Amino acid sequence: MEGAVGQSGVAIDTAGMAKYLGDWSGDHRGGALAVLKPASVAEVQAVVRLCGALGLGIIPQGGNTGLVAGAIDIETRGAVIVSLERLNAIRLVDADNFVLQADAGCILQTVKDAAEAHDCLFPLALGAQGSCQIGGNAASNAGGINVLRYGMARDLILGLEVVLPDGELWSGFSGLRKDNRGYDLKQLFIGSEGTLGIITGVELKLFPKPIRVETAYLGLASFEAAIALFRQARRASADLMSAFEIIGSECIELARLIDADISSPVEAPVHVLIELSASAAVELRTLLVDFLAGAMESGLVTEAVLAESSAQARSFWAIREGLVEGQAKRGYHVRTDLAVRISDVPALVDQARRFVGLDHPGWLPQAYGHAGDGNIHFNVLPPAGLAESEARAQGADITGGLYRIADALGGSISAEHGIGRTRNRAFWAGLAPTHRRLVTALKDALDPQGLMNPGCLLPLTETSS
Amino acid sequence: MEGAVGQSGVAIDTAGMAKYLGDWSGDHRGGALAVLKPASVAEVQAVVRLCGALGLGIIPQGGNTGLVAGAIDIETRGAVIVSLERLNAIRLVDADNFVLQADAGCILQTVKDAAEAHDCLFPLALGAQGSCQIGGNAASNAGGINVLRYGMARDLILGLEVVLPDGELWSGFSGLRKDNRGYDLKQLFIGSEGTLGIITGVELKLFPKPIRVETAYLGLASFEAAIALFRQARRASADLMSAFEIIGSECIELARLIDADISSPVEAPVHVLIELSASAAVELRTLLVDFLAGAMESGLVTEAVLAESSAQARSFWAIREGLVEGQAKRGYHVRTDLAVRISDVPALVDQARRFVGLDHPGWLPQAYGHAGDGNIHFNVLPPAGLAESEARAQGADITGGLYRIADALGGSISAEHGIGRTRNRAFWAGLAPTHRRLVTALKDALDPQGLMNPGCLLPLTETSS
Structure with a gap:
């Protein structure tokens, strides 16, 4: 070796x-x-x-x-x-064509910094951006907070370079914004979680860097109100909305585990963090103020705080980021990544809370996520003092119950985190036979020996022939 | 049967x-x-x-x-x-979730009208929208004039329903904006030109309907100037630019074949049609006026006419649309659909014009296209009086020469029209062996009998085993 x-x-x-x-x-x-x-x-x-x-x-x-x-x-x-950590060079930043090429092992933050140094934006943004690698982002089709405006990793990729299971190199870099020559092979590898080859390089779309950003932290009475607000906001923001995050007020305590000084700007049961951004002199503040004034008048929004400085905007984001880190501090907990139709978000949260309350009293539900994408991280913390082995056993039941709720709503058990090995059986069991056959056909066509990431996505026991 | x-x-x-x-x-x-x-x-x-x-x-x-x-x-x-023409129902318009479901045989214009009736936009826009079908748009990954802002057909599709080569139905509708459960099978069928199955239904992304649109028709000295303008416009428009079309002044005569009253608003050698649109009260006109004032001051734009009414905006578009119809009236001509890196557009046009002028004097080059995507339709009209059989023979040579120019620039011979049977040999010959092997592996995996659209994309003679 x-x-x-x-x-x-x-x-x-x-x-x-x-x-x-x-x-x-x-x-x-x-x-x-x-x-x-x-x-x-x-x-x-x-x-x-x-x-x-x-x-x-x-x-x-x-x-x-x-x-x-x-x-x-x-x-x-x-x-x-x-x-891939030693394969970590930025290969090219071509601001004229809004294109960046990088080795797969480049840290996402490094990619973002390289884009910014050329007055451009690479919009993929997620909690782990200081340590996740761009090749992994491509292989797992990463999401994050800017999906609403810019799409998933899939939507941000112009080309890939992949070492195939037989060691041959497929190179799909072109720098072209439009190329309609038959099967779009890169799509196979994006989101395939390493089961069809090893991504060694990525070619990414860049965007003009925003020069204006407006951020507001809102209080609302319910998830229903938040979703109604989102619908209006999408139109009223001229699709310049770069984030629409929802936070159940029960999550605020988690953020305080990271920084005891964090306090919520609002008192309402449901919080929304909304961000608009533009690369030009668009009057975003007027747009946002006018919109929020109307939403408060109609009673949809009960409290609203507009960031008066970038420091204040950062303090809003510190709540959203802190609650994720705070959860991790709590040790083992049920972690989900559910997606439903946007209009079904309130039903998802409501049913999930009822289920936990009735069947698993003492467990603490936490609902937050990228509501504008219909993506809710409905997580559940074990009761204080419950032994970890017991918590894990009960947690598996809770996870199964939450998956059933999402399924019944026609939703997804993986909005953005992927399938890996923790969800492979639930994933496989939920597939229609025709879908399963197509997945197997692709895997067999590209990796006939079954050497690439065995057990990931396709469960070992159920797919081995 | x-x-x-x-x-x-x-x-x-x-x-x-x-x-x-x-x-x-x-x-x-x-x-x-x-x-x-x-x-x-x-x-x-x-x-x-x-x-x-x-x-x-x-x-x-x-x-x-x-x-x-x-x-x-x-x-x-x-x-x-x-x-698919009898399979032509709109199945669902869900404006709350910005989703539309339709049978594959729905006319694109019908889909657009159904979206508009719910105050939404389905942005795919192309000359044939009154007769092309949405299933064909998906199968060919159609482009058009709004790709710059909204992407190709691929980017507008949330889900597909496909009859597979064995007659089984794969149904990939979910209504979800985010769903990261393994291989994204719909990507296989989008752009596969009917070689992997028959698309019977599509699930589409809708967008807020623009309420403000600003259109300008510009005169510039060169393609270089137009591309420099595009770069600035992308930033200055806050990505609210919905079209950036380029027209060589030589094309205006073609539009007059359709309507003799058409006259160009500018005299310059290169024309640009720029459109900004927004679903909210964004001051687009100020944005555009300020931007164009700067571009004229710097000498990049020599003439600019802002549409003062929607009728005037339509008169600008009549030039762009008329020249395509006018070409068709001229009968047989060389038709290409080239893409290069955006910054290589001037080199492409320059080299293509030189090649035609030197090697095929008498033929008339016409350069126009979606310059913001690097997509140029470089077409060439035969000399008046040349017999069609002779024109077709010379035309094949000209096409080959233009493909070589695009290839040498690292470009594509199909930006948006696809491969079909007229480009399948050039396509196949231009593929790296690894790429060719992957294409064949996918085709064999999904359509082992080779019954789906034989000869399309994959040439019959070169791929049959």
Whole structure:
């Protein structure tokens, strides 16, 4: 294996491998034969060929910030992790064409900074942006807070470079905004969670950098009111709305675990963080003030605080970001990533709260998320003092119940986090037979040996023939 | 075959079939065993199963407005055309969720009207919108004038319903804005030009309907100036620019063939039609006036006419639309659909004009297109009086030369029209072996009998094993 990547790129001792075996949440620890860290695309190809010859499973790994055990092997523990961390150069920033090319191992924040240095915006934005890698963002089709305006990772990718399961390199960079030559192969790999190849490079769309941003923190009586507000806001903001985040007031305590000084600007049961942004001299403040005045007059919004400075806007975002970190501090908890039709968000939250209240009294529901996309992270904290093993057992039941509620609403159990190994059985069980057959046909066509990220997305037991 | 679709849905006599065998441009006529017109998804499934049992090729056909012989068989003439025209209901307009569901055979204009009736916009806009069908738009990943702001058909599709080559139905409607459950199967079928299945239904993204639109017609000295202007306009318009069309002044004569009263508002060698739109009270006019004042001061724009009424805006668009119709009136001509990096547009036009001038004197180049996407339709009219057979022979050489110029710039021979049967050999020859292998693997995985749209995209002679 040293031959493929050089001595410095191989970790096979327990100590050197440790950081590659646990996920960010601390919920899961995997095992691996070795961790390989190729420093070039050619080394990635060599590694893949070597593993193919030896019949070893390959687990591509980016920043290891995923939440579904997609990049760690918690089942067979007999595969090889291929970390992209040493493949981390920005290859090109072409502001004239609003295009950026980067190695897969580039940290998302590095990509964003490189764009900004050219007065451009790369809009993908998520909590882990300081450590997640752009290749992982592509492989998992990452979402985040700006999906509403700019789309998921899929929508931001112009081209990919991928090492295929047989070690061949497929290069799909073109720099073109429009190219309609047959099957759009990059779409196969985006969101495939490393099961069809290893992404080694990405070509990204850039946008003009916003020069005006307006942020408001609102209080509303209910999730129904928040969704009604979103519908109006979308029109009234001329699609210049870059975020519409919803926060159940019960989440504020979590943010205080991170910073005790955090206080909510409003008292209402449901909070909305709304952000408008523009790259030109659009009177966003007038737009937002006029809109909110109307929404308060109609009673839809009960309290509204407009950020008077970027510091104040940051303090609003600190609540939204703090509550996620605060949850992590609470240790094991039920974490979901549900999507429903936007208009079904109130029903989802209502049914989920009832279910937890009735069937699992003592557990604490937390509802927040990207409401403008119909994406709610409905998480549930165990009662204080409950032993972790018992919490995990009950948590599995709660998760199953929440999935059933989302299913019944025609929703998704994965809005943005992906399937990985924690949701692969629920995913597979929920697929129509025709869908399942198509997924298997694609996997078999591209990875006939089944070496790429075994057990991720496609459950090992149910798909092996 | 009547059993599968009922008597009224079958055409096997020459007269009844005629309108399904020729393309819009009049450039190509195909042949078919029969034309089947199923009136339900179940009938589409029955037809596909019947053809599979008989080993007959199937050519899905929408409005037959394509320009690359993707929906007519100009080679074997032994396949069955399946027209979706009787599958033409709007299934659902859900303005609350900005979602529309329609049968594949719905005319694009019908879809747009249905959206507008709910104060929404379905932004796909192209010359053929009065007769092309939404299923064909999806299968060919249609482009048009609003790609800049809203994307190609691919970007506007939330879900598809597809009859697979074995007659099974895959249903991918969810109404969700965000759904990250593994392989995004709809992406396979979008742009696959009917080679992987028959799209029977589409689920589309709607947008808030613009209430303000500002349009200007500009004169510039060169394509270089136009591209420099685009770069500035993108920032200055806060991404509210819905069109940035470029027209070489030589094209104006063509528009006059349609309406002799058409006159250009400017005299410059290169014209730009710019449109900004917003669904809210954004001061677009101020934005545009201020921007154009700066561009004129710097000398980038030499003439500018702002539309003072929607009638005047329509008169600007009449030039852009008229020149396309005018070309068609001229009969056979070289028609391309090239894409290059936005910054390479001036080089493309310059090299293409030189090539035609030197190698094919007497032929008349026409350069226009969606410059904001790097998409130039560089078309060439034969000299007056040249016999059509001779024109077609020379035209093939000219097309080849223009493809080589685009290739050398790293461009695409199909920005938006697709590959079909007129470009399949050039497409295939231009693919890297790895890319070709992936395309073949997908085709074989989904359509192992090779019955779906034989000869389209994948050339018959080069891919049959």
